[in-house]
Amino acid sequence: MRFRTQDIMPPPIVKLIDAARRYTSSPGFLNLGQGLPGHVPPERALVALRDRLSHPATHVYSPDEGMLELREELAIYLRRTSKIDVNPQDELVITAGANNAFAGAMMALLHQGQKVVMPTPYYFNSVMAVEMLGGQVVEVAGLKGFQPDPATIESAMDDDTCAVFLITPNNPTGAVYERNTVDRIVDVCIERDIPLISDETYASMIFDDATHYSPRSRRDAIDHVITLGSFSKDFGMSGWRIGYVIGPEEFIQEYLKVQDTITICAPTAGQLLALEVLKSGLDFIEDELRRLGLLRELAYLRASEIDALELERTKGTFYMFPHVKGCEDSKRLVLDILQSTEMLVLPGSIFGASGEGHIRLSFGPLTPEAVDEAFDRLAGFFKEN
Amino acid sequence: MRFRTQDIMPPPIVKLIDAARRYTSSPGFLNLGQGLPGHVPPERALVALRDRLSHPATHVYSPDEGMLELREELAIYLRRTSKIDVNPQDELVITAGANNAFAGAMMALLHQGQKVVMPTPYYFNSVMAVEMLGGQVVEVAGLKGFQPDPATIESAMDDDTCAVFLITPNNPTGAVYERNTVDRIVDVCIERDIPLISDETYASMIFDDATHYSPRSRRDAIDHVITLGSFSKDFGMSGWRIGYVIGPEEFIQEYLKVQDTITICAPTAGQLLALEVLKSGLDFIEDELRRLGLLRELAYLRASEIDALELERTKGTFYMFPHVKGCEDSKRLVLDILQSTEMLVLPGSIFGASGEGHIRLSFGPLTPEAVDEAFDRLAGFFKEN
Numbered sequence: 001m002r003f004r005t006q007d008i009m010p011p012p013i014v015k016l017i018d019a020a021r022r023y024t025s026s027p028g029f030l031n032l033g034q035g036l037p038g039h040v041p042p043e044r045a046l047v048a049l050r051d052r053l054s055h056p057a058t059h060v061y062s063p064d065e066g067m068l069e070l071r072e073e074l075a076i077y078l079r080r081t082s083k084i085d086v087n088p089q090d091e092l093v094i095t096a097g098a099n100n101a102f103a104g105a106m107m108a109l110l111h112q113g114q115k116v117v118m119p120t121p122y123y124f125n126s127v128m129a130v131e132m133l134g135g136q137v138v139e140v141a142g143l144k145g146f147q148p149d150p151a152t153i154e155s156a157m158d159d160d161t162c163a164v165f166l167i168t169p170n171n172p173t174g175a176v177y178e179r180n181t182v183d184r185i186v187d188v189c190i191e192r193d194i195p196l197i198s199d200e201t202y203a204s205m206i207f208d209d210a211t212h213y214s215p216r217s218r219r220d221a222i223d224h225v226i227t228l229g230s231f232s233k234d235f236g237m238s239g240w241r242i243g244y245v246i247g248p249e250e251f252i253q254e255y256l257k258v259q260d261t262i263t264i265c266a267p268t269a270g271q272l273l274a275l276e277v278l279k280s281g282l283d284f285i286e287d288e289l290r291r292l293g294l295l296r297e298l299a300y301l302r303a304s305e306i307d308a309l310e311l312e313r314t315k316g317t318f319y320m321f322p323h324v325k326g327c328e329d330s331k332r333l334v335l336d337i338l339q340s341t342e343m344l345v346l347p348g349s350i351f352g353a354s355g356e357g358h359i360r361l362s363f364g365p366l367t368p369e370a371v372d373e374a375f376d377r378l379a380g381f382f383k384e385n
Numbered sequence: 386m387r388f389r390t391q392d393i394m395p396p397p398i399v400k401l402i403d404a405a406r407r408y409t410s411s412p413g414f415l416n417l418g419q420g421l422p423g424h425v426p427p428e429r430a431l432v433a434l435r436d437r438l439s440h441p442a443t444h445v446y447s448p449d450e451g452m453l454e455l456r457e458e459l460a461i462y463l464r465r466t467s468k469i470d471v472n473p474q475d476e477l478v479i480t481a482g483a484n485n486a487f488a489g490a491m492m493a494l495l496h497q498g499q500k501v502v503m504p505t506p507y508y509f510n511s512v513m514a515v516e517m518l519g520g521q522v523v524e525v526a527g528l529k530g531f532q533p534d535p536a537t538i539e540s541a542m543d544d545d546t547c548a549v550f551l552i553t554p555n556n557p558t559g560a561v562y563e564r565n566t567v568d569r570i571v572d573v574c575i576e577r578d579i580p581l582i583s584d585e586t587y588a589s590m591i592f593d594d595a596t597h598y599s600p601r602s603r604r605d606a607i608d609h610v611i612t613l614g615s616f617s618k619d620f621g622m623s624g625w626r627i628g629y630v631i632g633p634e635e636f637i638q639e640y641l642k643v644q645d646t647i648t649i650c651a652p653t654a655g656q657l658l659a660l661e662v663l664k665s666g667l668d669f670i671e672d673e674l675r676r677l678g679l680l681r682e683l684a685y686l687r688a689s690e691i692d693a694l695e696l697e698r699t700k701g702t703f704y705m706f707p708h709v710k711g712c713e714d715s716k717r718l719v720l721d722i723l724q725s726t727e728m729l730v731l732p733g734s735i736f737g738a739s740g741e742g743h744i745r746l747s748f749g750p751l752t753p754e755a756v757d758e759a760f761d762r763l764a765g766f767f768k769e770n
Contacts, residue, residue, distance in 0.1 A: 001494065001580055001633075001635065001636055002494075002496070003493055003494065003636075003639040004492065004493060004494060004495055004496050005492065005493050005639045005642045005643060006639070008642045009642075010638070010641070010642060011449060011641060011642060011644075011645030011646075013645075014448070014449050014450075014641060014645060017448070034446070036445055036446070040441050040444040041444065046438045046439070049438065050435045050438060053431045053434065053435060054431070056425050057624075058624060059425040059426065059621060059622050059623070059624045059625065060421055060623050060624045061419070061421075061623050061624055062624065063399070063402070064396060064399050065399075096481055096626065096648060096652075097648070097649060099646065099647065099648070099649050100647055100648060100649075103646055103647040104647075107389065107390065107517055108388055108389060108390050109386065109387075109388065109389060110389055111387070111389050112497055112519055125645060125646050125649075128642060128645065128646040129646045129647070132492055132642075132643065132646060133518070134497055134519065195386055236444060237444050238444070238445050238446050239442075239443060239444045239445045239446055239447065239650075239652065239653030239654065240444065240652055240653070240654060241481065241626075241648070241649070241650070241651070241652045248386075250386065251386055251388075253395070254388040254390045254391065256395070256396060256399060257390045257393045257394075257395060257396060257513060257517075258390060258517065259396075260396030260398075260399060260510060260513065261393075261396075261484065261488055261510050261513040261514045261517060262484065262485055262488040262489075262514070262647060263481060263482070263484070263485060263626070264482060264484050264485075264510075264626070265624075265626070266626070267481075267624065267625055267626045267652045267654075267655055268624030268625070269624065269625060269652075269654060269655070270652055270654070
């Protein structure tokens with residue numbers, strides 16, 4: 001067989017977990033690799049879902065675009081949290097996660113040979129999607145604090161540019177993109193008539209004095225912005241594979257062709273769970289954010305004590321993306337850390353050229369004790385190496 | 386925005402359900418459109434799943450390739466039902482349905498401009514997937530009884546052929562492909578070194594004296610065969626989006642790149658449900674097959690009384706694919722049937738050129754009374770038209 005995918009990199013987390021297999025069964029293994037929060041949906045929503053399992057409709061396809069009741073509740077939620085107006089009938093499709101939505105958006109938009117401009121560090125699955133579809137990613141280095149640079153984004157655009165892709169709050173850096181910066185990028189996209197794809201999976205996970213700014217909240221941008229989101233992180237339901245894509249009606253019509261072809265519909269029971277969570281109150285997210293906020297403080301404090309780590313304090317997500325002094329091969333470094341400390345972190349290089357020399361630490365599901373333990377091990381490792 | 390998908394047809398069932406919206410709310414509406422069985426997973430598996438909802442692991446990602454325990458149980462199931470040997474470690478990935486698996490396989494295999502040979506009538510989503518990825522479908526007319534024709538399949542192959550695609554038992558015709566016929570196609574694929582993709586979603590839904598023949602059961606074919614399957618139909622869990630793809634290890638390695646990019650993993654709770662069903666006994670499928678068998682008898686009897694319908698009796702699935710005498714525009718006919726009888730059936734033309742003049746009737750979830758009522762209405766319609 002000759003594979004279209006032969007030049008695409010293997011899924012990096014899968015490969016690392018394979019490499020870590022020898023260690024994962026150890027009682028002391030610490031996983032700071034995969035990006036997960038620490039909470040699950042609240043019991044009251046699970047009670048409702050258990051009841052729904054007795055209804056035959058729970059077990060059959062939903063409409064391709066998702067259950068109307070969920071789309072309506074989600075539109076209300078997004079108006080409140082992201083200050084965006086979405087018509088749940090024509091501008092919103094429930095997807096099997098935000099990754100599924102990005103790949104689907106690319107299938108609807110990307111013509112063979114076209115380019116997608118992405119500030120780096122970026123999210124590796126996005127690059128895999130673009131390359132699988134015969135496109136090319138144009139990496140654009142960011143500014144201080146991992147903010148994207150509107151000027152270099154603009155100068156990276158040409159007639160073959162099919163989209164600009166932003167993730168805010170950002171994976172892997174935790175950067176919350178500033179309103180002025182995003183606005184300047186939106187201006188360029190409108191001027192050049194190029195879609196801006198905005199992944200806002202971590203929109204609720206914001207700390208300190210930061211606020212989330214969604215490009216779609218600008219009324220003049222609605223025809224040029226595609227918004228991606230997910231229930232995986234803030235609702236604690238990554239295993240349910242439920243996300244969404246929002247865009248102008250003409251885009252959604254095309255997206256539905258892709259949805260029917262690659263997914264048919266998002267899983268019905270997961271949609272029902274998301275709906276039950278939306279209807280039953282979101283105070284559990286506040287609790288989780290308080291917990292994550294304390295972990296962040298602890299993690300930044302402990303990281304600041306390690307000389308080898310150079311760290312900019314960002315304001316979102318449960319990730320840290322420190323630079324490791326003198327590191328030129330983060331994959332090698334991560335394997336060394338794994339071997340010496342039985343702890344999995346991700347190499348920065350999988351997030352693009354400017355990620356090299358960094359490591360990503362994901363502390364979402366850890367206890368404060370485990371965070372302390374992780375930094376004890378890192379401190380020990382860097383002392384010896 | 387300029388769409389890559391602009392020349393792809395809109396999802397036909399979605400469009401028809403839109404057209405039917407005026408009628409679906411009528412108490413008399415009968416849906417013989419979408420392909421669904423009539424059963425749901427057994428209560429004992431749902432009880433176990435309700436319990437699993439209390440475990441945090443139910444709510445987070447599974448490994449990309451799916452839960453090992455499910456892959457192991459599925460391999461045992463497939464050895465018994467389809468007489469195929471599958472190494473659950475390296476040759477099997479759990480997908481978000483068989484559609485997801487077909488699109489994923491195409492993403493791994495299809496190079497821009499390549500062709501996929503499909504006997505017609507075919508399943509429309511397969512064509513949408515191939516065309517979305519920049520490929521082309523070569524339709525090959527079938528033989529009597531909707532059997533594929535090895536000779537014309539062979540003559541349709543050339544240097545640009547990336548795969549041959551078969552569905553057995555077939556959607557939309559219900560044809561169970563005969564062993565000799567499949568073997569001749571397998572021979573050609575091995576000889577020409579071209580992968581054969583075999584969609585066996587309906588493998589358990591076989592009636593009369595027929596038996597399912599899975600190409601992978603031939604030991605010499607294992608390197609050339611990719612097998613797709615689904616829990617949607619026989620396990621009554623279409624809403625859970627759980628299917629699978631089986632192939633040689635080199636293919637599975639490439640498939641996992643696609644999986645990570647478009648799906649990450651199949652929904653965890655759905656995987657757990659499939660596992661619970663496999664572990665708790667499959668007598669409920671036998672019950673469903675008995676029910677469907679009786680419905681089939683009734684449907685064939687009633688269809689034979691309608692002069693306008695020309696019908697070959699096939700041996701699988703819950704579909705009938707009658708030819709309608711004199712029909713040259715099945716889309717028009719289906720809208721007329723909908724308007725006159727408040728009943729949705731699918732136009733044969735969406736299943737390829739040789740489907741024109743046919744309609745697809747799906748009787749899976751109906752009661753015997755509803756089947757009788759459906760044919761009363763059809764008989765009345767054809768009497769008047």
